[in-house]
Amino acid sequence: MAGQTFSKVDFSKYFQPPSLKDARRRRREAVQIINDFTIPDDMETVGREKRYLIETYGCQMNEHDTEVMAGILEKMGYQETDELKDADVILINTCAIRENAENKVFGHIGALKTLKLEKPGLIIGVCGCMAQEEVVVNKILAKYPQVDLIFGTHNIHRLPQLLKEALFGKEMVVEVWSKEGDIIENLPQSRRGHIQAWVNIMYGCDKFCTYCIVPYTRGKERSRRPEEIIQEVRELARKGYKEVTLLGQNVNAYGKDLKDLKNYGLGNLMDEMRKIGIPRIRFTTSHPKDFDDHLVEVLGKGGNLCEHIHLPVQSGSSAILKIMGRGYTRERYLDLFHKIKRAVPNASFTTDIIVGFPNETEEQFEETMSLVRECQFDGAFTFIYSPRAGTPAARMKDNVPMDVKKERLQRLNKLMDELAAQSNAKYQDQVVEVLVEGESRKNHDVLSGHTRTNKVVNFRGPKSLIGQLVKVKITDAKMWSLDGEWQAETEAMHQ
Ligand code: SAH
Ligand code: SF4
Ligand code: F3S
Numbered sequence: 001m002a003g004q005t006f007s008k009v010d011f012s013k014y015f016q017p018p019s020l021k022d023a024r025r026r027r028r029e030a031v032q033i034i035n036d037f038t039i040p041d042d043m044e045t046v047g048r049e050k051r052y053l054i055e056t057y058g059c060q061m062n063e064h065d066t067e068v069m070a071g072i073l074e075k076m077g078y079q080e081t082d083e084l085k086d087a088d089v090i091l092i093n094t095c096a097i098r099e100n101a102e103n104k105v106f107g108h109i110g111a112l113k114t115l116k117l118e119k120p121g122l123i124i125g126v127c128g129c130m131a132q133e134e135v136v137v138n139k140i141l142a143k144y145p146q147v148d149l150i151f152g153t154h155n156i157h158r159l160p161q162l163l164k165e166a167l168f169g170k171e172m173v174v175e176v177w178s179k180e181g182d183i184i185e186n187l188p189q190s191r192r193g194h195i196q197a198w199v200n201i202m203y204g205c206d207k208f209c210t211y212c213i214v215p216y217t218r219g220k221e222r223s224r225r226p227e228e229i230i231q232e233v234r235e236l237a238r239k240g241y242k243e244v245t246l247l248g249q250n251v252n253a254y255g256k257d258l259k260d261l262k263n264y265g266l267g268n269l270m271d272e273m274r275k276i277g278i279p280r281i282r283f284t285t286s287h288p289k290d291f292d293d294h295l296v297e298v299l300g301k302g303g304n305l306c307e308h309i310h311l312p313v314q315s316g317s318s319a320i321l322k323i324m325g326r327g328y329t330r331e332r333y334l335d336l337f338h339k340i341k342r343a344v345p346n347a348s349f350t351t352d353i354i355v356g357f358p359n360e361t362e363e364q365f366e367e368t369m370s371l372v373r374e375c376q377f378d379g380a381f382t383f384i385y386s387p388r389a390g391t392p393a394a395r396m397k398d399n400v401p402m403d404v405k406k407e408r409l410q411r412l413n414k415l416m417d418e419l420a421a422q423s424n425a426k427y428q429d430q431v432v433e434v435l436v437e438g439e440s441r442k443n444h445d446v447l448s449g450h451t452r453t454n455k456v457v458n459f460r461g462p463k464s465l466i467g468q469l470v471k472v473k474i475t476d477a478k479m480w481s482l483d484g485e486w487q488a489e490t491e492a493m494h495q
Contacts, residue, residue: 031222031257032182039075039160046167047078053087057105058095060247060284061218062128064189064198065156066093069127071188072159080190084115089123089163094130096213098386102130109144116146123166125149127156129217131176135389141172152176153218157184183222195437195467197241201229201269202248207287209314210325211354211385211393214249223254226261226269233276242435242469243280246273251283252290267294274303279469280435280452282306285352288313288336289327300343307344308454311337312352316371317364320357324393330371337375348378348423348453355412356385356405358398365408372415378423378453379480380416384409417479424455424477431487432457434472436465451482461486 052073056066069091070080081087092109095101109126116122124147130136131152140147149166151158154177165173183203191197204219205212233244246269248254255264266283273281281304288311299305311333315321318329328336341347353368372380384405387394434457440446446458447465458481459472465486472484 031220033225034182034184035186037157037184037186037188039072040164043076043160043164045077046163047073047076047088050078050088051081051086052078052089052091053081053084054091054093055108056093056128057101058093058097058129060198060245061200061249062093062095063192064200064247065128065153067189067191067198068156068187069093069159070190070192072156074190075188076160076163084112085119088121089125091125091127094126094128096129096133096136096217096388098383098388100386102136105130106139106144109140109147113144113146123148123163125151125163125166127151127153129153129213132217133213133389137174137176141174145172148172150174150176154182157187183224185224185228193437194239195241195435196243196245197236198245198247199229199232199236200224200248201246201251201266201283202254205249206253207250207289207327208325210323211357211388211391213388213391216390218249221250221253221257223256223258225258226255226264226272229269230272230276233273233278233281237276237278240467241278242467243282244273244278246281246283248283249285250287250290251285252287252292252295265292265294267292267298270295270298270305271301274298274301274305276304279304280306282308282454284310286311288333291336291340293339296340296343299340299347302344306452306454307347308350308452309340309344309347310350310352311340313368313371313375314352314354315357315360315364316368317360320360320364323396324354324357330367334371334374346453348455349375350379350381350454351375351377352381352383353412354383354385355408356400356402358385358393358396358400360400360408369412369415372412372419376419376423377416378455379420380412382409382412382416421477421479424479424482426477427451427455427474427482428477429474431471431473432482432484433469434459434484435469436461436467438466439463447486456481457484458482459484459486461488 054066054069056062094105112124126147131150137150149162151162155175162173162175202223204221205215206221208215236244252266254266258264313333314324314326316330432451434449434451436447436449440448440458447461448458451457457472471487473487474482474484476483
């Protein structure tokens with residue numbers, strides 16, 4: 001579809017509002033890999049002496065998109081600021097996963113009105129997953145005139161052109177392609193930090209869990225070529241990065257759409273990652289349905305593949321899993337869980353859980369509790385189900401009152417706290433390898449980092465350790481973090 005902006009009257013035809021029927025057809029469309037990112041000549045220096053600020057909501061995918069947009073803006077001469085009042089361009093990179101995520105964003109856009117009045121030249125842009133929703137765009141057009149620019153997740157590479165229209169035009173610029181997405185390989189990126197990096201291995205999602213908006217906001221599943229990924233990770237290793245996290249909404253579906261590579265999956269890619277001289281490789285997010293034996297076997301080889309698996313279960317009840325459209329039962333999840341545990345005995349496991357799915361009974365919720373007890377997760381992101389317009393679950397009648405959902409969430413969180421404390425207690429007096437990421441946010445005299453199993457460790461040591469892998473002896477295992485002592489002598493022995 002040609003890039004175009006549109007006025008308030010005719011924009012609706014440029015959207016693909018959530019529609020299961022239409023979205024399912026998309027799998028047949030071919031994905032194109034393009035290298036056509038350019039900055040128009042007259043935009044190359046437009047940002048000189050000017051500043052930008054990007055606020056990011058949502059998942060790692062959004063965090064990484066922010067790095068790409070920062071890279072684009074920096075190519076136009078803009079510099080980053082963390083002060084709203086100093087910014088000439090403010091982009092709000094939004095998340096649509098739950099209603100409260102959206103409300104936060106609207107509150108914030110509302111608050112920017114005064115700033116815009118004080119500084120009329122300021123450009124305010126809204127992008128990310130909310131921009132893919134027609135209702136959201138309608139609402140912004142109707143109620144938030146302070147916004148100059150709205151663009152979707154498939155339009156990031158068009159930021160220079162869109163910014164130009166916003167700077168020099170009078171109308172609000174809206175460009176949200178309903179196109180399911182190509183892969184653009186030559187985008188600049190300005191990574192936050194020099195120790196850890198995110199690398200997209202695939203985009204979109206074709207799982208269509210019945211509660212979820214992501215398959216509509218991010219388009220169809222499409223994998224990057226392995227050689228592009230390998231080259232990017234090698235380059236990061238060369239630059240001295242210590243940890244790479246491979247990203248996708250359902251990384252276990254990696255490679256399925258690469259028709260010329262027969263049976264090339266995440267297991268093959270991870271095997272390639274093992275050969276790269278970077279100390280730590282992680283991946284997220286795993287969908288249990290596509291987690292195959294080859295991947296389990298490769299993870300068992302260890303090396304730079306970290307022993308932490310984020311394996312969202314969503315519910316412990318097979319009946320609920322079925323209406324969620326997850327494609328596995330409680331038993332299959334548990335089989336997979338134990339299989340991975342056997343292959344990677346020291347692995348830590350985290351998960352995502354939704355409570356209060358429409359018509360969830362007390363017994364079904366108890367099945368979730370018992371699964372959590374059996375798996376003894378190290379941590380979990382737990383959510384109350386939030387209906388998303390256009391998804392199949394949003395049309396289901398729901399007989400569970402909100403106070404019951406809240407009470408279930410509290411019970412689940414209490415159990416998670418107990419399990420987290422138990423799992424951390426096992427680290428007492430152990431010596432662990434920590435990648436030192438920086439100063440602790442709470443106390444600048446303390447350094448902070450993660451173990452291979454993704455536990456937070458705080459300890460005292462010289463700032464020169466930042467960016468290094470060090471040995472730390474755990475002296476105090478708390479519920480959500482570990483305090484320890486830096487083992488300087490062991491370090492010396494190794495060198
Ligand atoms: N692709 C990932 C998850 C992305 S969204 C996966 O499948 O695991 C992150 C988490 O948000 C999900 O795992 C789910 O637990 C939660 N979530 C998604 N949609 C939701 C909704 N409508 N209401 C509440 N939680 C939701
Ligand atoms: Fe959403 Fe399911 Fe896709 Fe995860 S796998 S992004 S929960 S549809
Ligand atoms: Fe949110 Fe979009 Fe990520 S909806 S969770 S930012 S893919």
